[in-house]
Amino acid sequence: MADVPVTWLGHASFRVDSPEGKRIYVDPWLSNPKCPDSEQEPERIDVIALTHGHGDHVGETVALTKQFKPQAVVANVELKAWLGRQGAEMDDLPGSNKGGTVEVDGIKLTLVNAFHSSGSDDGDYLGEAAGIVLELENGTTLYFAGDTCVFGDMQLIARIYSPDVAVLPIGGHFTMDPREAGVALELLGTKRCIPCHYGTFPLLHHTPDELREQAPSGVEIIELQPGETTTV
Numbered sequence: 001m002a003d004v005p006v007t008w009l010g011h012a013s014f015r016v017d018s019p020e021g022k023r024i025y026v027d028p029w030l031s032n033p034k035c036p037d038s039e040q041e042p043e044r045i046d047v048i049a050l051t052h053g054h055g056d057h058v059g060e061t062v063a064l065t066k067q068f069k070p071q072a073v074v075a076n077v078e079l080k081a082w083l084g085r086q087g088a089e090m091d092d093l094p095g096s097n098k099g100g101t102v103e104v105d106g107i108k109l110t111l112v113n114a115f116h117s118s119g120s121d122d123g124d125y126l127g128e129a130a131g132i133v134l135e136l137e138n139g140t141t142l143y144f145a146g147d148t149c150v151f152g153d154m155q156l157i158a159r160i161y162s163p164d165v166a167v168l169p170i171g172g173h174f175t176m177d178p179r180e181a182g183v184a185l186e187l188l189g190t191k192r193c194i195p196c197h198y199g200t201f202p203l204l205h206h207t208p209d210e211l212r213e214q215a216p217s218g219v220e221i222i223e224l225q226p227g228e229t230t231t232v
Contacts, residue, residue, distance in 0.1 A: 003232070004231060007227070008194065008224040009036075010035040011034060023042075023047075025047070028045075029057060030060055032200060045064055050075040052076075052126065061083060076130055080095030110135075114129045114147065115129070115148050145184070147175045158189045165193070166188050166194075167193075168196070170207075172206045182213075182216070193211070195208045195211055195221065
């Protein structure tokens with residue numbers, strides 16, 4: 001099974017390069033305070049996937065669609081429609097919703113549950129927040145929890161999708177903290193976790209070391225620096 005490069009771009013933004021060469025951006029807020037200058041101007045984008053409508057996750061999506069015209073923008077139906085009204089240049093496929101899967105050249109993106117809010121900076125309702133299960137062409141599966149607290153039905157995500165890696169927020173205040181993330185890892189049963197949504201601002205003060213103290217035995221906490229790549 002080919003290694004899959006995953007690059008943390010700071011906050012909750014990630015770039016994933018698929019085994020067949022597709023470049024996927026998840027929650028591309030590339031102007032976040034931790035994103036390296038070298039990562040703020042992408043070379044190309046094939047897919048954009050959004051967990052919810054808050055500005056620190058939608059980021060520069062509208063501008064990026066105009067520049068790169070990705071094959072697909074995956075977001076819930078209300079959020080994708082709103083992006084269209086903002087001038088985003090997107091595919092014609094309607095936005096999906098929880099339990100729905102979008103397939104792009106052998107890559108499957110499924111929206112799953114999350115417990116969080118979702119709205120624009122102007123107060124527009126942008127549907128419910130979601131997590132994203134990303135299954136790549138070789139079967140490697142990543143679960144991006146998005147912004148959420150821990151919830152018992154993460155067991156269903158484990159049962160149905162069996163993610164190889166969980167990407168979990170740990171900063172607290174807006175999302176779960178390391179204590180809740182540790183329980184999330186118990187429910188998900190994954191043996192690898194990439195923490196995110198911490199350190200961007202002083203308010204998000206929790207750390208991967210705290211998560212290591214809370215995580216189940218045998219779980220690898222993959223601590224990345226913004227701009228750093230790991231293979232999964």
